[in-house]
Structure formats: structure tokens, C-alpha cells
Amino acid sequence: GAVVSQHPSRVICKSGTSVKIECRSLDFQATTMFWYRQFPKQSLMLMATSNEGSKATYEQGVEKDKFLINHASLTLSTLTVTSAHPEDSSFYICSARDDGSTVVPDTQYFGPGTRLTVL
Amino acid sequence: KQEVTQIPAALSVPEGENLVLNCSFTDSAIYNLQWFRQDPGKGLTSLLLIQSSQREQTSGRLNASLDKSSGRSTLYIAASQPGDSATYLCAVRGDRGSTLGRLYFGRGTQLTVWP
Numbered sequence: 001g002a003v004v005s006q007h008p009s010r011v012i013c014k015s016g017t018s019v020k021i022e023c024r025s026l027d028f029q030a031t032t033m034f035w036y037r038q039f040p041k042q043s044l045m046l047m048a049t050s051n052e053g054s055k056a057t058y059e060q061g062v063e064k065d066k067f068l069i070n071h072a073s074l075t076l077s078t079l080t081v082t083s084a085h086p087e088d089s090s091f092y093i094c095s096a097r098d099d100g101s102t103v104v105p106d107t108q109y110f111g112p113g114t115r116l117t118v119l
Numbered sequence: 120k121q122e123v124t125q126i127p128a129a130l131s132v133p134e135g136e137n138l139v140l141n142c143s144f145t146d147s148a149i150y151n152l153q154w155f156r157q158d159p160g161k162g163l164t165s166l167l168l169i170q171s172s173q174r175e176q177t178s179g180r181l182n183a184s185l186d187k188s189s190g191r192s193t194l195y196i197a198a199s200q201p202g203d204s205a206t207y208l209c210a211v212r213g214d215r216g217s218t219l220g221r222l223y224f225g226r227g228t229q230l231t232v233w234p
Contacts, residue, residue: 108222110155113160115160
């Protein structure tokens, strides 16, 4: 089946630093990828929709200058948390929409997530 | 705005019991509904996907039903096993306007099956 990877799986950083998270679709092309954030015992909340070759669409309340998204190719999207603070500590999950899916159109496949801890 | 609610928030049962997890959503304009499993600190594994025109889907010991008009879905787990212990998430996908393609998640039901 389709596989989405995320790197790193876990990162600990100091307050004020920037952290980049990669999301890759390994065996399919994804024009559209999604970034979610999940706090403990909470649901996944969509942060932004990443579109290859164009600007990301951010959800209300998500600061685009803080959470930079780059979708430079059909298999890679990156999320950079700039000037990270302890309140940014969370579990970040990406998903990728399979452009070529015919069984269930626009199927999304999820990555394993990245645990970010900001000290 | 679509809101997804899952009941119960947590469930602890002995091995062998049959379980029902509930999911409700406020906007019936959905494209499909999906049940996921999430293990602690891990990503999501898709279990079952029901298209809006379907009533149910089955996979092994799992059966999911959908009543779109009433905004409800249930996930039935037969003969539960300790390996079923995880958080189960329900998500609906919007089918129109600003909701098109978006997934809306519930908070999940944390299931513990003890031997």
C-alpha cells in the first residue's frame, strides 16, 4: 500500500530555535498534502493544506509566518516551526492525497507523526 | 462547521467482549466516513472507509455502519483482544464548498482490552 514517511520522528529543541519536519510520499505522487497537529488526548486539528507549486492554505488561527510550509515537489512537503516555544510542543502528522488513486478517489495516507518537544 | 463527537471517550473491557464505539457528526453533507486506529505516539492506520452512499463496511472482526441522515456511525469490534487496545478515531470528509476534501476528526475513544 501507499506509504508516507515523516522525518524526524522525534525532536527536542530549545525555545527560540526553528525546526523543520519533512513529509514524503514514497510510492505515489501527491499534489496535495495536509498538516495536522494533535495535543494529548485531543483530536487531530488541520493546520494547513499544502499544494505543490503554490502557497499553502492555512486554517483560521494558524500563523502562516510561524508555521512555514514548502511543497517543492510532488513527493515532499516540509513544515518549519519558526522560533519554537514550549506551547508549540505537540504531535505533528502529515497526510498525502494520492493523485493516482482510482479505487477510492483522493485517498489520504497518513505519516507516522513527529513528536516535537520545545524546552 | 462540521463537528465530530465520539462516545465513549474511554473504554476498558475484558478480552472476548463485543464492543460498540459511537461517532456522530453535525453536518450530513459528507463524502465519506473513515475509522482509524492510533497507537500511542504513532500515526494513523485506516481501518474502514464508508462512502456516503453505503450503509456499512466489514473487515475481519470489524464492522462499521453509517446512517448519514441522522449523522451517526458505529464501529463494532467482535471478540475483542488485548492487541485491539488503541485509540480509535472517526473522521468525516466534507463534500462541498469550503469543506470539500477536508477531514474532520473526533477526539477518539481510548480502548483498553485486558486479558
